Structure formats: structure tokens, C-alpha cells
Amino acid sequence: MTGLLQSALAGGVLRLTLTDAASRNSLSEAMMAALQSALGTAAADRAVRVIVLAAEGPAFSSGHNLKEITARRADPDKGAAYFAALFDSCARLMLGIVDNPKPVIAEVAGLASAAGCQLVASCDLAIAAEGARFCTPGVNIGLFCSTPMVALSRNVASKQAMEMLLTGDVFGAADALRFGLVNRVVAPERLTAEVTELALKIASKSMVTVRTGKQAFYRQRDLPLAEAYAYTARVMTENLLMRDAEEGIAAFIGKRQPNWTDEP
Template sequence: MTETHPTAAGEALVLREDRDGIAYLTLNRPNQFNALSEELLDALQTSLDAIAEDRGVRVVVLAGTGRAFCAGHDLKQMRGRSERAYFQQLFRRCGEIMTRIMRLPQPVIARVHGIATAAGCQLVASCDLAIAEEGARFAVSGINVGLFCGTPSIPLSRNVGRKQAMEMLLTGGFISAAQAANRGLINRAVPAEQLDEEVLKLARTICGKSSASVALGKAMYYKQLEMGVEQAYQFASEAMADNMMLEDVAEGIDAFTGKRPPHWRDR
């Protein structure tokens, strides 16, 4: 297990443990419901940067300690400041980390329990995949303290329908894990006792694929989302042609026709 950015008490803000090609990143501010302090954001950035360069990691699982996944920004820390420049930097920093998750070559799975609110819900929406326990709840609740969740609205509105997103943003109300699954915010909700098993099953399935093709495909997927249909088809055609040039494709086809498991190369 790797610890990053220890607190004054010596406790790590982000825990990392690697097992069988899966990097488990765990937010570790349980007494604060894993609120995203400046220090925790820095620790998460450091961890993601390290994983991006780690060829041994095929999938990332993002989780939280204690009773919650993540309660969003640290409001007490924010309340201690009053400079506009500080808040500009804070929200931009958070947005950069959410974008880093999207640009990471490895798929990121959110393992959600308890609550995921405001920037915590933003974190779930920014992950490539998400599985939650049935008792988990989600909200973009900044409006309840007078702060419209502008930056969380970006990934939220790219996951769920516009009117559903606006209702969450304007009311600050919670939705259940079942509702989150129905709206596309998460992939599925499972009983709490099955959460780790379901996350591991999904992670292992992805680990069994070509990491080079997964990385290429993930980058292509997010880029084409911002394009018009015709441009997206042109871009995807070029990406698939690049994909076809990978040694893993030749190996995959030969394995399929030869009725044997493929032997992928490292990313």
C-alpha cells in the first residue's frame, strides 16, 4: 500500500493498493466524509499522475473510507477564505482533476457507498464507470447553501438527461442509487455485501482486455462526444484504423480463430 500526502497526524489522505493490475485509490478523510480539501485534491492529483505512467495498472478503483464516498468540497476550509482568486483556483484545480480522470489511459471505476454529494457526485460522474451499494445516495447540493453546483453540472449533464440534471441542481435533493442507475449516473446498484465483488468482477473483465486498445478507445470515446456526428465518424474511423495497426489486434484475431485465449502485450 502506498500513502500519499500524509496529514499532520501522519495519516495518508489517499491510500493506494495495487492487486493483479488493479490500483485501488481510497480517499481517506473519514471523519470529514472524505471532503475534498486542498490537500486531498493535491494528493489525488499526485496519485492519478503516478498511475497514468504505471504500465502495470490496467484499471483504477476509486473509493472512500468511513461512512461516505465523498461529501464534496471542504466547506469549512472554503469559509476561511474570502478572496475571489482563491476560489477561482480551487474550482479550476478540481476541474483539472476531474479532467485527469477522463484522460487517464486506464478506466476508472467509482465504488460508491454512503453519500456522494456536490463535488463528490461530480467525482462519480467523472469516472468512466460506477457501481454503488443500494443504500447510496447522490446529490448536487450546493444550492442548499446558496452555491449553484456549476462545475459538478458539467459531468452530471453529460451523464443524465437535462431536465433530470436541472432538477438535481436546482433543488439540491438526493436521489437513490436505483434512481442514479436509471438515469445513467451509475452503471448499477447492488446490495452492500456484494459491492466489492461486483466492482472486482467488472475490473477483472476489463483487465482481461488489451490495455493498449482500451487506452486508445477511451481517449477516442471522450473526444468524439464533443464533435458533430460527421466529424465524429471521421475521427472514429481514423482511431479504429490506428487500433488495427496494434499488435494486440493481430493477436486477438489469431486467438479467436485459433480458439485460444489471447496473450496481450503491455500498453
């Protein structure tokens, strides 16, 4: 991988670690490109069953690189074209997590700020260390966290999301758990072990089933109720006709372990 991102694969779990501690793992142009590339490769790699996003240093991610942004104010258009392209790239990264057929788990130690908080919210699951902190502080510098708001508002109740966005305050891991931003909070020394245990549990499932379910979850979420039921009924019908569903049900009835094919 690059000097910004390290990769390790074991037991079907791909661990992607942000290693740009000097910039507090900011989502610079280079970091976003590295993440997009790694996620795209993982999506097509049959050896990868679950993806973990982790980070080195005191910050999970500090969000967009403000030095990069400020430098482009010298452009003839004051940076307008660059800013638009930057946020388009960020959106592709976040969508690359949601649309990835592999489940993505955030392992959060330290601070997840602004677009770094957006990164956590975009992941399918998140486990935080007790000392982790979360914020969307753009309002404090005159730049409302509008794009982080998209992921945040789809994971956190409206009142809590608005409090984070309007105050810019830093919230602890216990608040993040209460808000629904993370699944659980664990002791720092247990963080990697807890994430690995969860990842391996998911990796033991039929990947065609997991892929089907993840896609359906996000598609049905914003549909009207009747449309959501109609859509998921079609998904379950298709799922039942897959080889792994037939095998899994037969294994359950026969009181044995299933032998997944991971094929439709």
C-alpha cells in the first residue's frame, strides 16, 4: 500500500490502517484516493470477506485537510472548482463503503472529526475505545459540516445530530453509543480484539447472503413502508433460490454446519 495506508489480510478480514499520523489521518486528496483504491480492490477480491478501517496515532481521522483547502484559495476561481471536485471525491469514498459488497467496520481510537466522523458514520458497524471522541466542528470555523451531515443524519437521531452539527462540541464514546453512532464501547486494550472477533464472526457467514442483505438494507431504508416490503419480498424470494440458502436451511434441519459456496 501507500505510506498513508497499510493493508493486512488474515482469516478473510482485510485490515486497512490509516498511517498519516502527522496530519492526524486527514482525508487529504491522497488519503481519499488510497482508500477508494483499496476499497475497490477489496470489493472484487474473493479472499476478502470483511473490511476493518483503523488508524494509527491520536486521531482516527481529523477530516478534510484544511491546509490543502486553504492553498487553493489562490486559484483564479478562489478554489471553487477544486472544492467541488474534493467533495465529489469524498462522496465517492463514502458511497464506496456503503455500496461495497463486503461489510465495513470502523475501529475507532482517538478523535473522529468532521469528515472523519462522516467516515465512521458511513461504515456498516463501528466499535470505539473508551477514550474515543467524535465531533462535527465545522460551525466553529464558519464551515458547516454539510457533507458529514448526510452520513451522520442517517445514523443518529435528528436531535442528537443537530446538537453535534450546531454546537461543534466534542462528544465522548459513551455519547456516541447513546446516539447510535457506534455499536459498542470497549476498553482500549480490547479494541482490536473485539473488532477482530466481530469481523471473523461475520466472515464465517455466506458472503452471497451478506452481500444480498447489505445491499437490501440500504435500498429499503429510504423507501415508503409498502414499497420497502414489496422490495424486500422480492429480495427474499431471490435469496431463497440461491444455493447457500438451500444449503443453510438443509444444514439447520440436519443439525450440521453449512458448507457455503458463496455463489448465487
